[in-house]
Amino acid sequence: MKDDKLNRIFDATLSLTGKVGIAGLKMSSIAKEASIATGTLYLYFKNKEDLLNALYFKLQKESAPALISEIKNLPIDIQLYKMWALALKKLVENNLRIIFLEQFLISPYVSASSKEMDSRFKNYLKGLLEKGKKENQIKDVDSNILIALVIGFLRNFSTHIVNDKNSKLSEKSIDESFALCWEAIKR
Amino acid sequence: MKDDKLNRIFDATLSLTGKVGIAGLKMSSIAKEASIATGTLYLYFKNKEDLLNALYFKLQKESAPALISEIKNLPIDIQLYKMWALALKKLVENNLRIIFLEQFLISPYVSASSKEMDSRFKNYLKGLLEKGKKENQIKDVDSNILIALVIGFLRNFSTHIVNDKNSKLSEKSIDESFALCWEAIKR
DNA sequence: CAAAAATATGAATAAATATTCATATTTCAG
């Protein structure tokens, strides 16, 4: 019950952020969207900054790739493929979250500690790529460039799928896009 | 003189957007950053929404690729390379603008007409890729995927260069990143 | 150079929105 209301608040916040950006977020709109009274928000959060930071931490936590342990020992191209497919699905599913996260990090509401977190996924990817280079499977190119390719492509493609009514994420599009990515970075 | 002040206002707005996001933009801060009085802003713009929309249109106009006509008849891979190099340079140079543009489009300040514009660059790229497919130089893959790769990589890499103190855009990194991109999309 | 026109100032005011709190409703132990 209480939990349910919390989730409604978070969902409302995400949804509104997608529509009007963090710049346009009003506590009253959040309440309305979540079908509660404005005052109720303040039973759950000290203030707006608190609410946004709580949401930020929740999203961070959820995106921690539980997947990593499962795939640790597969060949690199398979691992990359699995991460690619998973990330793409998540990005598409959670497009609103991503908009929020991106905006949040340069909004005036970020607490200092929020800024430190992040980038576990990126770090793992980096390690993976580095290992691939050692094993001669992946081009010996600055990891930062490789990472930019993988993550940039991923984000952009997912945004495209979400925004374009005619596109849908299918096994085929996952495979096709991964093939491109792999061809770019493989030795 | 008048022009100079206008530019100072726009520069201040961009710079602040990069620091605090559109959510944190205050007319008073813009004025301070531009070294003018708050009231002066209202001699140049009817209100905040107007200011932001004016900046948006200015940025849109400037990013129109004058380059296109010059390179129309070069081989596709060379054309792509030139666009890649130019775009990457521009993205890095103008990172603040990009942050602004991205935020602006989902802020409550967008005027209806602002939303229609955009995407000349993207359309040209699409045509180029399509032509490349016909001529068997580029993989026969959904253009949207190819575009996502090129633009996504581009954006992400440029952001990385801007945010990472140790990175700098060099001929080498341009060439290296383009090579990756080309390898991904070439037949 | 004087006076009119144009431009700029920032404290005062208005408007938007966050936050509080007296009151109402719901939940639940006994």
Add this chain to the structure above:
DNA sequence: CTGAAATATGAATATTTATTCATATTTTTG
């Protein structure tokens, strides 16, 4: 069922920030 305790409400208040405007400064004109 009953009455604390917990939870929720939304109008009232406080705060923040956009906007105005009476006044000051600078520029232009003749």
